[in-house]
Amino acid sequence: MAIGDDETPAKGARSPVPKEEEVERVEAERFSPQEEADLVAESNSHKAEANKLFTSGKYDIALNKYDLAVAVCPNYLDYELAVLRSNIAACHLKLEEWKEAVSSATAALDGLDRLEQQESEKAKAAADGTKDSESDAEAEITSTGAAKAGPALSADTHDDPAEAARRKRGDDIARIRAKALMRRARARSGLGGWADLEGALEDYKKLAAMGNLAAADKKVVQAQLRALPPRAKAAQEKETAEMWAKLKDLGNGLLKPFGLSTDNFKMVKDEKTGGYSINFQGGGGSKT
Secondary structure: OOOOOOOOOOOOOOOOOOOHHHHHHHHOOOOOHHHHHHHHHHHHHHHHHHHHHHHOOOHHHHHHHHHHHHHHOOOOOHHHHHHHHHHHHHHHHHOOOHHHHHHHHHHHHHHHHHHHHHHHHHHHHHHHHHHHHHHHHHHHHHHOOHHHHOOOOOOOHHHOHHHHHHHHHHHHHHHHHHHHHHHHHHHHHHHOOHHHHHHHHHHHHHHHOOOOOOHHHHHHHHHHHHHHHHHHHHHHHHHHHHHHHHHHHHHHHHHHHHOOOHHHEEEEEOOOOOOEEEEEEEOOEEEO
């Protein structure tokens, strides 16, 4: 999924990330409409430069510009920040910086979650307000005896500019969510660990349930849903074997002073209960 104008340093020379306490302090501040507009314009200017740098393959420098865009953008503008962080994730993917890509994509998705909650609350408040207005109108009609003329015609929500704006906002959120999920899934797959592959599989399942994917993205999702389960199983078996090997080494270190090793202990499965018992095998035979 490419970076476009609508969305959207060398590795050792990137812009510093604000400290958590600084972010929290700035989040509490709401700018005046004019100040906010100026900051958004500046942020968009950095983003436009970053998009061009990304297109030309200068991913490190594009990251710097995206970082500047994030730093300037008001921290309460979750949609704008989600777009930027999704684009930052795309840069990290190109640089095969999987952990950073996961982190940035997750931050974008978290922002979209907050935004969807806010939009849901606004829609509910608007619906409640419409019901109250209709109730008041009906009461007035009844009180004047005009009810005989029939019920009032309900407003067509398709002609409501506010409703159209909410639908447009919902579509925009879904579009950026799909991009961020695709990028996080790819990064998790790149990390290759058992938990990472399981996480990627969950992301691809969410994407498969979305109805706004392009045909090419749908093919990628379906291919990964087939490829990831065996990879995740292999990673699980590998990590489990490594864990037991480390535990065995630890056990051997503890038992060595007593002239024993973990080879003196065998785990035996009870086929009836599915549980395990440990048998001690010394020089004189076996003991449970």
